[in-house]
Amino acid sequence: DGGITQSPKYLFRKEGQNVTLSCEQNLNHDAMYWYRQDPGQGLRLIYYSQIVNDFQKGDIAEGYSVSREKKESFPLTVTSAQKNPTAFYLCASSSLNRGRTEAFFGQGTRLTVV
Amino acid sequence: RKEVEQDPGPFNVPEGATVAFNCTYSNSASQSFFWYRQDCRKEPKLLMSVYSSGNEDGRFTAQLNRASQYISLLIRDSKLSDSATYLCVVNLRGNTGKLIFGQGTTLQVKP
Numbered sequence: 001d002g003g004i005t006q007s008p009k010y011l012f013r014k015e016g017q018n019v020t021l022s023c024e025q026n027l028n029h030d031a032m033y034w035y036r037q038d039p040g041q042g043l044r045l046i047y048y049s050q051i052v053n054d055f056q057k058g059d060i061a062e063g064y065s066v067s068r069e070k071k072e073s074f075p076l077t078v079t080s081a082q083k084n085p086t087a088f089y090l091c092a093s094s095s096l097n098r099g100r101t102e103a104f105f106g107q108g109t110r111l112t113v114v
Numbered sequence: 115r116k117e118v119e120q121d122p123g124p125f126n127v128p129e130g131a132t133v134a135f136n137c138t139y140s141n142s143a144s145q146s147f148f149w150y151r152q153d154c155r156k157e158p159k160l161l162m163s164v165y166s167s168g169n170e171d172g173r174f175t176a177q178l179n180r181a182s183q184y185i186s187l188l189i190r191d192s193k194l195s196d197s198a199t200y201l202c203v204v205n206l207r208g209n210t211g212k213l214i215f216g217q218g219t220t221l222q223v224k225p
Contacts, residue, residue, distance in 0.1 A: 033213060042120075042201065042217030043158070056212070090157055094213065101146045101205050103213050105157040 006106035023091035032074035120216035137202030146205035
């Protein structure tokens with residue numbers, strides 16, 4: 001089945017530790033995105049990438065890092081510099097072909113920092 | 115001003131009612147528009163794309179007004195299962211890949 005997979009679904013980390021969230025897609029999409037969602041809030045863009053080895057900061061990139069070494073993969077690292085990392089993290093991908101730019105989401109990772 | 119704005123609601127309506135949501139966007143160069151549905155603690159799922167000519171899918175109708183820079187979603191004959199948060203999404207510059215979400219509008223359909 002084609003789709004986008006995030007892992008793990010739940011993640012617990014101690015304060016001060018870096019943690020990496022996985023995101024893989026087999027939809028042959030060029031663009032991939034990371035969003036953060038806090039309770040009762042909308043999605044805020046962290047980083048996005050349109051092509052391998054290139055990515056752009058979104059609105060809340062501070063304290064996060066990404067890489068795009070393969071088209072299928074776009075891992076997100078939450079660093080110790082992120083002051084409030086506990087949140088629901090959503091990865092998405094989309095085509096860049098005109099008229100087909102809707103995004104498809106993974107099931108998300110709930111990160112809790114204690 | 116936020117790039118994409120929605121009234122967070124909640125909208126509380128009885129079954130069978132018709133309800134409409136609006137969403138405004140700030141960048142006049144925006145090219146692609148979508149409505150997503152998000153259930154509690156789940157990922158957003160595409161409800162429908164929004165085309166310049168407007169489009170309909172069953173009980174759902176989406177409209178785009180470029181002059182006033184807003185999109186709308188109309189739900190007719192509301193069902194209990196329509197209860198969710200509806201997210202407006204805009205691709206700010208055509209197919210450059212930056213999708214911006216509104217904060218969502220919560221709909222609660224009551225028996």
